[in-house]
Amino acid sequence: MxxxxxxxxxxxxxxxxxxxxxxxxxxxxxxxxxxxxxxxxxxxxxDVKILRQVVRLRKQEPHEREEQETILDLYLHALGMVAQQG
The missing domain is CATH 1.20.5 (Single alpha-helices involved in coiled-coils or other helix-helix interfaces)
Incomplete structure (x- = not known):
């Protein structure tokens, strides 16, 4: 016991x-x-910093990654950080 x-x-x-x-x-x-x-x-x-990002992104589901990229693009446009095309 x-x-x-x-x-x-x-x-x-x-x-x-x-x-x-x-x-x-x-x-x-x-x-x-x-x-x-x-x-x-x-x-x-x-570039280790970028490699870490790649590893992190590969862990995500494609739809999660797309959603984050869309939101990031929206934020960058709102802050004027993306060059206007055309």
Missing amino acids: AERTGGIAADQLRAFTERIERLEEERKALSDDIKDVYGEAKAMGF
């Missing part, structure tokens, strides 16, 4: 805590790997 302290099963609590700690370590390692890939891309001459 699991040891109980103040109504808490200590073994279960320890197991959850250790799982979370392992996952956080894995997340840190993945974050470091992603940073390294961006560094490689930069070294090859790619």
Whole structure:
């Protein structure tokens, strides 16, 4: 039977805590790997800021992306930031 302290099963609590700690370590390692890939891309001459935008946009559904682009275009026109055509 699991040891109980103040109504808490200590073994279960320890197991959850250790799982979370392992996952956080894995997340840190993945974050470091992603940073390294961006560094490689930069070294090859790619614009990392734009690459991050591309990655973010690829996560979106096409209709979400279109909606955001439409709203952005509307805002830019309203602020006079788009050259008039014609």
